[in-house]
Amino acid sequence: MSAALLLDALRRHDLEEYYPNLSAQGISKLDNLLQLSEADYSRLGIRSLEDKTRFLALTRDINMPRNNNSNNTSIKPSNQSSERTKPKTAMDWIARKRPLPTNGHSPERKTRRMTIAPQTLIPRTPPKTSARDRRLSYLPPPSVQRDMAHRSPTKAQSPIKPRPIPRPKIMDEEHIITEAPKQPIVEKASTRYLDAYGIPMNQRARPAPTSDSPTHQQGSLEAFLQSKATRPTNQNTTKASTAICLNTANDLNQRIRVCVRKRPLNKKETSNQEVDIAPLRGSRTIELNAPKTRIDLTRYTETHTFTFDDTFDGSSSHTQIYARTAQPLVDYIFKGGRATCFAHGQTGSGKTYTMLDPNHGLYVLAAQDIFRLLSSEYYAHLSASVGFYEIYQGQLFDLLNQKNKLVAREDGNGNVVIAGLREYPIGSVEDLMSVFEYGNQGRTTGKTGANNKSSRSHAVLQILLKTKTTPPKMHGKLSFIDLAGSERGADRGDANDKARQEGAEINKSLLALKECIRALDQNKNHTPFRGSKLTQVLRDSFTGDSRTCMIATISPNNSNSEHTLNTLRYADRVKQLRGENDPRLMGDYGRNVDSKEGGGLVTAETEVEVRDTDSQSVSNSDAIYENDASENLLDVDFPSSEVAANALTTPTNERYYHAISAPELTTDRQEKYLQRLESPPAEVFDQSMDDPFGSVPLVRDGTAGQPIRTNASESDMSFSTVTATTATTCNEARLRKFVRMHRAQISRMEDCIKKEKMILGKISMTILTESSGADDMEDDILDHQQLKQDYEDYLNDLDDILDTQFDLVNDLKSRIKDELEEE
Numbered sequence: 001m002s003a004a005l006l007l008d009a010l011r012r013h014d015l016e017e018y019y020p021n022l023s024a025q026g027i028s029k030l031d032n033l034l035q036l037s038e039a040d041y042s043r044l045g046i047r048s049l050e051d052k053t054r055f056l057a058l059t060r061d062i063n064m065p066r067n068n069n070s071n072n073t074s075i076k077p078s079n080q081s082s083e084r085t086k087p088k089t090a091m092d093w094i095a096r097k098r099p100l101p102t103n104g105h106s107p108e109r110k111t112r113r114m115t116i117a118p119q120t121l122i123p124r125t126p127p128k129t130s131a132r133d134r135r136l137s138y139l140p141p142p143s144v145q146r147d148m149a150h151r152s153p154t155k156a157q158s159p160i161k162p163r164p165i166p167r168p169k170i171m172d173e174e175h176i177i178t179e180a181p182k183q184p185i186v187e188k189a190s191t192r193y194l195d196a197y198g199i200p201m202n203q204r205a206r207p208a209p210t211s212d213s214p215t216h217q218q219g220s221l222e223a224f225l226q227s228k229a230t231r232p233t234n235q236n237t238t239k240a241s242t243a244i245c246l247n248t249a250n251d252l253n254q255r256i257r258v259c260v261r262k263r264p265l266n267k268k269e270t271s272n273q274e275v276d277i278a279p280l281r282g283s284r285t286i287e288l289n290a291p292k293t294r295i296d297l298t299r300y301t302e303t304h305t306f307t308f309d310d311t312f313d314g315s316s317s318h319t320q321i322y323a324r325t326a327q328p329l330v331d332y333i334f335k336g337g338r339a340t341c342f343a344h345g346q347t348g349s350g351k352t353y354t355m356l357d358p359n360h361g362l363y364v365l366a367a368q369d370i371f372r373l374l375s376s377e378y379y380a381h382l383s384a385s386v387g388f389y390e391i392y393q394g395q396l397f398d399l400l401n402q403k404n405k406l407v408a409r410e411d412g413n414g415n416v417v418i419a420g421l422r423e424y425p426i427g428s429v430e431d432l433m434s435v436f437e438y439g440n441q442g443r444t445t446g447k448t449g450a451n452n453k454s455s456r457s458h459a460v461l462q463i464l465l466k467t468k469t470t471p472p473k474m475h476g477k478l479s480f481i482d483l484a485g486s487e488r489g490a491d492r493g494d495a496n497d498k499a500r501q502e503g504a505e506i507n508k509s510l511l512a513l514k515e516c517i518r519a520l521d522q523n524k525n526h527t528p529f530r531g532s533k534l535t536q537v538l539r540d541s542f543t544g545d546s547r548t549c550m551i552a553t554i555s556p557n558n559s560n561s562e563h564t565l566n567t568l569r570y571a572d573r574v575k576q577l578r579g580e581n582d583p584r585l586m587g588d589y590g591r592n593v594d595s596k597e598g599g600g601l602v603t604a605e606t607e608v609e610v611r612d613t614d615s616q617s618v619s620n621s622d623a624i625y626e627n628d629a630s631e632n633l634l635d636v637d638f639p640s641s642e643v644a645a646n647a648l649t650t651p652t653n654e655r656y657y658h659a660i661s662a663p664e665l666t667t668d669r670q671e672k673y674l675q676r677l678e679s680p681p682a683e684v685f686d687q688s689m690d691d692p693f694g695s696v697p698l699v700r701d702g703t704a705g706q707p708i709r710t711n712a713s714e715s716d717m718s719f720s721t722v723t724a725t726t727a728t729t730c731n732e733a734r735l736r737k738f739v740r741m742h743r744a745q746i747s748r749m750e751d752c753i754k755k756e757k758m759i760l761g762k763i764s765m766t767i768l769t770e771s772s773g774a775d776d777m778e779d780d781i782l783d784h785q786q787l788k789q790d791y792e793d794y795l796n797d798l799d800d801i802l803d804t805q806f807d808l809v810n811d812l813k814s815r816i817k818d819e820l821e822e823e
């Protein structure tokens, strides 16, 4: 009976979808709801403000004095009304339930809410046990609860004055104050603060919500929170901190989340008296105080500040990190989506520790939640299975089946199928852990300068939810990826050819991954999946209904400062473009699952539709490449390019010092750079600028007059030519579209060359000035130092420009492949 009352009450508040989760947590009575804390809401999967507000309204109703009830004769608790709606059995109930809402507003909701009679007759029994005793059994530690309470405002405005309901403190004001950026900020805080709708603050005037608007409740909550947050609690409270509090309302729902985890200093670093140079500033901002040496050997510190969705330091527990990273993804796959959580960072920074630690890795915590949900009646129709494979040197190996070679294919619906992958059905967390342990033994590792047991492959652990039908149908997929560590030439120590090749492959795939995520985050029309095997197999994790969480792991010690800066910049680039001009923020971005019935997965057709609006892509790309000029990501090795061969062994800045300190190399390198400026390498420029299909000569087939590709070897992301064996039968519209895109590419390439010419002119002027001045010895030394500094700046700028050009070429090549394959 009490369970029925609970269900009835939930239904009246349009919250019946949470019934399974509540019963899975042992909550079967209305009174139990009074004891729910903010953290419990999260555990129960109650994330949207709207639903939290409903829960609060429900608890208020439960608390309402009984005498109110007696005045209300409009409804009885009701055998009639609940009789009418109450299902006879759980299955009956499941069968009748409306499709799971996710983020959006169900149109039914509004209508139903308006016809709901006052819910004042729900019997209320005073709590018999203490709040503490009746908390949910599976709760995050107090620190997480505090953290989550801080991040998730829950108060709602109501004309009815509620009785005080015990609940945790909503905002930790002290915490808010410390979020204020510390002066001086040398670099940028690139991620703009977003409001509760994910829209940049001060960016877009929204019409004031009206009482009948579907967003009314959320809007008024926002206003309420804003007034609360801006109330002068302390004179140091800043606007930025207000923005951060507001932003927390739905930030776990973003399509891409980027978080940073900083590991503690290890024993070796402590004994070498290294210090932590990456302090956190609040819960989202991290500072990097990079030690630098000027040319005159004086030391200084360069401070860089970055803001991400979340930042965690060495004291953060796995559980805390899980709550803000993988947990929302678990909920998401139960709604029929696909999700990916991956760690990226320098070798030895804690990727494996975060993702796949055999005891506390995120996959273990996720599995606990997955099996808890699967044990509820609501999800009784689903089962879980696991697949575990590695991507090593561009090939796939099954870690659960004696490292058999696998092949990635795409089925008719655009889903990636790993042909031959053995999937093990699992029934418990322990099952998963033993399967993982077995597979992990086969993983390719090696020793690097930074890590004795460095992962040399990308490991992908997939947890699949399938229906128990015959044949089973895919319901949701969660992939945990432990990427191989990004590294530079210097990390490889005494690298042999194999290690170099591994490193090149790793860096290549990391670059491709970044490109895909960027494209995904921008809703770009073209996502360069073919950039590497890694992105190919993750293709369906990047399409319409996906959610992705990236955890950038960093080592905080001073000797790793360059690596750390690179990782933070990489992470920043992934997120940076979610800026004010990003058109996706203006619409219903990132809610694709909601818009499809039953959370349907993306189909090949939808992808084609997306691609068809190519003109938008051009303007989005403009935004990317403008920003790329300041990019210094990884020391990416570009195979098959002479320039890249140099880059293979020396990181960006080291390249300069190497050149300076080894006079015999200086001339050589200088010449090479100048040569490249005067006549850019054919494989980079000539092919893409003169002929969109590469340097392969075009011939006519003599019948339709269409160009035919002649044979050439294919290599992903390299600058070799593109394979094509069949005649290209373009229709005119597509051809025009491609030509438009190509023209835009050329214009961006020309911009790059303009920039190159500018910096070349600048350095030439410097040389001229230097040779005409300096009439005494001291001046000579000073000028020489200045020249060195200018030369360094020039090389770094040049490097950045070339990166942009490489990106452009890759993008074009990838589009070409798409075109040819679509033919």
Ligand SMILES: Nc1ncnc2c1ncn2[C@@H]1O[C@H](COP(=O)(O)OP(=O)(O)OP(=O)(O)O)[C@@H](O)[C@H]1O
Pocket (backbone or CB within 6 Å): 262, 263, 264, 314, 345, 346, 347, 348, 349, 350, 351, 352, 353, 354, 451, 453, 454, 455, 456, 483, 484, 485, 486, 553
């Ligand atoms: N947050 C952390 N707290 C405590 N120890 C950590 C943390 N992160 C990493 N470590 C320790 O640092 C060492 C290196 O971590 P790990 O192997 O996870 O690095 P990685 O980034 O996966 O390296 P690679 O890319 O080379 O595989 C391990 O001994 C691990 O236990």
